[in-house]
Amino acid sequence: MYRILIVDDNYENRQLIAEILREVAECDFAANGKEAIDAYNLALEKGQPYNLLLLDIELPEVNGLDILDKIRESEKSVGIPLGEGIPVIIVTAYEKRFLEAYNKGCDDYLLKPIDSDTLLKKIASALEKSNRE
């Protein structure tokens, strides 16, 4: 089973994604930027890093793109080049934010409303790519 961190401020959305992924991954949850960074760091400290991050952009206080920035900066500081860090899939209702997300180092995006087949395919593809590297 893979380990995935779902970052979304909405309870129903987090649970829905986890339920769709129930046969693929064990999911942890974060409802805001602080929880996300804390969970990410704690998993690293425990030696059980997440295999993938699903990140909502529209979050209170620290938005998803700022979280992505922090994670990529932290990876860079330990010598992990862009493109070789944890796969991050951005989840958003706004197509126009994709370019910004790609520039900050996301691997893929998913449009809301979530389509289960698309979600599963994108996750499988990101994990496969990550396993090859």
Add this chain to the structure above:
Amino acid sequence: MDAPTPQNILDVDQVSQQLKIRPHIYVKLVKSFAESLPQKLNSFNDALMSNDRDQMRMILHEIKGTAGNLRLNTIIGPETVLHTAVKAGGAPDILLKHFDILKTESERLLQYIGKIDMPAS
């Protein structure tokens, strides 16, 4: 107009199949969302009274996201109309009219989901 039927509000089997999730989880999530709606709509009403368009859009965006993910068409429809009116700078009386429709649909959903038999897990 025909009286609303439960099937018009929600087809649990069809949507849970479409979403590839278990029906009892789907019902649990819809119930949770429906129960959160009155508070969200109260906040929207406050924003409407103070003509705070940013706050209105933020609340509607949140409703839209979850209603969309859960395929709650009876909520998505009136939410979209209201959201469009807010974005277009619609007059308060127009917004109020659309808001009342969304509120009515939210109450219908809450009533329906409260009565539904929980599918076996």
